[in-house]
Each structure stands twice: as C-alpha cells, then as structure tokens.
Amino acid sequence: MGRSRTRPRSTVMVFVAAGVVVALFLAGFVSFYASGAPDGLMWVSTEQAPAVGAQEQEHAFSESTFAGYGTEGVANDRLSGAIAGVVGVAITLAAGALLFFALRGRRSGSSGPPDSTSGGTRGS
Amino acid sequence: MHVPDGFVDAPLSIGAGVAAAAAVGFCLRRSRAGLDERTTPLAGLVAAFIFAAHLLTFPVLAGTSGHLLGGALAAILVGPYTGILCVALVLVVQALIFADGGLTTLGVNIVLISVVPAVVGYTVFRAALRLAPRGRISVSGAAFTGAFISIPVAAGVFVGLYALGGAADVPLGLLAGAMTGIHALIGIGEGVVTALVVGTVLATRPDLLYGARDHLPGPTLRIRPAGEATTSSPAADRAS
Numbered sequence: 001m002g003r004s005r006t007r008p009r010s011t012v013m014v015f016v017a018a019g020v021v022v023a024l025f026l027a028g029f030v031s032f033y034a035s036g037a038p039d040g041l042m043w044v045s046t047e048q049a050p051a052v053g054a055q056e057q058e059h060a061f062s063e064s065t066f067a068g069y070g071t072e073g074v075a076n077d078r079l080s081g082a083i084a085g086v087v088g089v090a091i092t093l094a095a096g097a098l099l100f101f102a103l104r105g106r107r108s109g110s111s112g113p114p115d116s117t118s119g120g121t122r123g124s
Numbered sequence: 125m126h127v128p129d130g131f132v133d134a135p136l137s138i139g140a141g142v143a144a145a146a147a148v149g150f151c152l153r154r155s156r157a158g159l160d161e162r163t164t165p166l167a168g169l170v171a172a173f174i175f176a177a178h179l180l181t182f183p184v185l186a187g188t189s190g191h192l193l194g195g196a197l198a199a200i201l202v203g204p205y206t207g208i209l210c211v212a213l214v215l216v217v218q219a220l221i222f223a224d225g226g227l228t229t230l231g232v233n234i235v236l237i238s239v240v241p242a243v244v245g246y247t248v249f250r251a252a253l254r255l256a257p258r259g260r261i262s263v264s265g266a267a268f269t270g271a272f273i274s275i276p277v278a279a280g281v282f283v284g285l286y287a288l289g290g291a292a293d294v295p296l297g298l299l300a301g302a303m304t305g306i307h308a309l310i311g312i313g314e315g316v317v318t319a320l321v322v323g324t325v326l327a328t329r330p331d332l333l334y335g336a337r338d339h340l341p342g343p344t345l346r347i348r349p350a351g352e353a354t355t356s357s358p359a360a361d362r363a364s
Contacts, residue, residue, distance in 0.1 A: 055131055
C-alpha cells in the first residue's frame with residue numbers, strides 16, 4: 001500500500017525542527033549555567049572510595065579539539081562551551097538521522113502502518 | 125555515570141563490550157520494525173536532545189551533580205529498541221569526540237547508561253501505566269516512576285560490574301551504599317526531567333509518544349490495524 005497520509009510526516013518534521021532548536025539552545029546557551037561539580041560516580045570514586053578513582057587513566061583523546069566539551073583555541077569559556085555543545089548536537093543529529101533512515105530504508109521500501117509489535121500490549 | 129578508562133579490568137571491559145555489542149545488534153534488528161514515518165525522524169531528535177541534556181548538570185548535594193541519562197525517556201518516546209540505540213549513539217559521540225567516558229569502557233557505559241536504564245525505565249513505565257487510569261497525568265506519572273527507578277538500578281549494576289572486574293579493592297558495601305544513595309537523589313532529577321519532556325510531547329503531539337500510543341483516548345491516537353482502510357472518517361473512528 002502506498003503512503004496515503006502525507007500530512008503527519010510533514011508535521012512530524014515541524015515538531016523535530018522545533019526540538020532541534022530547543023536542543024541547540026540547551027547545548028549552546030543553557031549549558032553554560034550547568035553545575036560544574038563532579039557527577040555521582042566521580043563523587044563516589046573520589047570522596048567515598050578514592051581507591052576507585054585512583055585507577056582512572058587519561059582518555060586517549062583528551063587533547064582532541066572538543067575534549068571535555070570545550071573548543072581548543074577558544075579562550076572565552078562561554079563561546080568555547082557553546083561551540084562544543086552545538087557541534088555535539090549537530091553531529092549526534094546527523095549520525096542519528098543517517099542511522100535511523102538507513103535502518104528504515106532496509107525494510108524493503110515498505111511504508112506500511114506501524115507494525116503490530118510496537119507499543120507493547122494494547123487495550124489494557 | 126560515564127565510567128572512565130582504567131576503572132575496570134580488561135576482562136570486564138571486553139565482556140561488557142561483547143554484551144553491549146550484542147544488545148546493540150539485537151536492537152538494530154528489532155528497531156527497524158518500529159521505525160515508521162513518525163518514529164524515524166523523531167529518533168534522530170531524541171539522540172540530539174539527550175546529548176544536549178547530558179550537558180545540563182544540576183547540583184544534587186553539596187559538591188555533587190547529576191544530569192539526565194535519558195534511557196527511560198528515549199524508550200518512552202521512540203520505543204525501547206530504538207531508544208537504546210539513541211543513547212548508545214550519544215555515548216559513542218561523547219567518547220570519540222568529547223573524551224567523555226572511556227574508550228575501553230564504552231561497552232560498560234552502553235550497558236550502564238543505555239541498556240539498563242532503558243529496559244528498567246520502560247518496563248516500570250509500562251507496568252505503572254497498566255495500573256493507572258487513562259490520561260496524560262498517568263502517563264507523566266508513570267514516566268517519572270520509570271525514569272526515577274532506572275538510575276539507582278543502573279548504579280547498582282555498576283557496583284555489580286565493579287565486583288566482577290573492578291580495578292581496585294574496595295569494600296563493596298560502601299560502594300553500593302554510596303552509589304545507590306547518591307543516584308537515588310539523581311534519579312529524582314531524572315524522573316522530573318523525563319516527566320516534563322513527556323508532558324510537553326503529550327501537550328503538543330501525543331501521537332508521537334510511542335510508549336503510550338495505546339493508553340490515551342482520542343481518535344488521533346488510535347493505531348489502525350494493518351488491514352483497515354485509512355480513509356475512514358474521524359467520526360467512524362470514534363464510533364468504532
């Protein structure tokens with residue numbers, strides 16, 4: 001069967017575009033105001049069980065351009081983090097789009113209805 | 125909860141890598157069936173949004189922070205198989221480009237941050253939905269519950285993995301208490317953010333919420349069986 005409804009897809013794209021704008025805003029602007037404190041695991045492995053943290057090895061890419069969510073060569077902290085955040089959102093979005101459209105494309109070109117296995121049990 | 129290089133020994137890193145690869149491979153096969161014209165573009169957005177959310181660390185206790193891990197959220201938005209792939213993709217990008225999360229521990233991190241929270245969060249979410257009356261509040265409440273529980277469970281799985289192949293000898297009781305305690309608090313944040321995002325999707329495009337497609341009233345949310353004509357009017361939908 002052919003794709004009988006074109007409207008849902010276009011409005012999904014509007015939703016996705018709005019979501020991307022929100023993600024870029026969060027990563028490029030709001031992230032500057034995030035807490036710089038260690039996360040739960042790093043807190044435990046330094047304060048509670050320092051023997052765990054003592055085993056940490058430096059990341060092989062710790063000198064790379066965007067290591068630690070900053071941008072190498074950009075002195076301004078806000079700009080450095082903003083560039084890294086926006087780059088990360090863009091790369092993740094592009095990789096995700098490639099992955100999921102490629103996966104979907106391998107479904108023998110069918111554009112049938114949502115499959116019957118999705119959504120868990122029905123009619124509960 | 126990104127585990128850096130060196131925290132666990134080589135056998136565990138390899139074992140977790142094999143387990144993560146198997147889980148991702150399984151999800152790649154199962155995800156395809158659920159990727160329809162709505163879910164496919166949404167899945168890319170979910171991955172990008174979770175990357176952004178990982179940057180938004182919120183203070184938890186004095187000197188500690190947490191951020192959304194997103195496994196439960198992704199599973200609720202696009203289904204558990206696709207959701208696991210979304211978070212795994214974020215972890216790969218973080219490890220390769222931002223030096224966050226070890227390269228040797230990528231498998232550990234995919235298990236801890238993607239697979240466990242998505243499976244636990246989605247399972248609890250669905251169970252809570254089954255017990256709750258229909259409606260948006262129930263869906264948001266179930267999302268909070270699933271996301272909240274997923275975080276201390278993932279912390280407990282870390283302790284289990286550390287018991288198997290941790291690089292240092294530490295009292296496991298101490299590690300378990302500290303990890304699950306702090307992550308129970310972080311889990312509250314996970315639950316709140318997940319419920320807020322789910323609530324926002326419910327208010328704008330409830331049909332895009334994979335995990336609750338069968339739980340909300342209204343003709344736009346009905347999933348048509350494969351054989352049914354797609355030209356039926358909304359009135360006919362409502363009557364059936």
